[in-house]
Amino acid sequence: QVPLVESGGGLVQAGGSLRLSCAASGRYVSTTSNNGMGWFRQAPGKEREFVAAISWNGGITNYADAVRGRFTVSRDRAKNTVYLQMDRLKSEDTAVYYCAKGLSAVSGSDMSGYTSWGQGTQVTVSS
Secondary structure (H helix, E strand, C coil): CCCEEEECCEEEECCCCEEEEEEECHHHHHHCCCCCEEEEEECCCCCCEEEEEECCCCCCEEECCCCECCEEEEEECCCCEEEEEECCCCHHHCEEEEEEEECCCCCCCCHHHEEEECCCEEEEEEC
16 A cells, blocks of 8 residues: 555635645655546545546547536646646535545556545535
């Protein structure tokens, strides 16, 4: 298991933006660079759902329909950090957001394809 740490969550008004970051901590920083990475979210009373994923080199990205066109996933391999830029936020985007390390170089929307989940960061969008 690779400890992942998310940051950047907070309270924002509808229509606003946030950028989440996800980094492996300490001596594990080099162990995510060859893996796909994903973002998921879980709203109160709902199941965890896929948000976005990015391949090991950033060349392939995919998004859930609910966020496509508003969210952008990216990574800086030199910094071993993955980002989720969230624009035009809606109240329904309110959730705890998690990043996860993929089991392969290209990761998809299935949670079974991921390991090493972070603890999550709360995003609250007020309407």
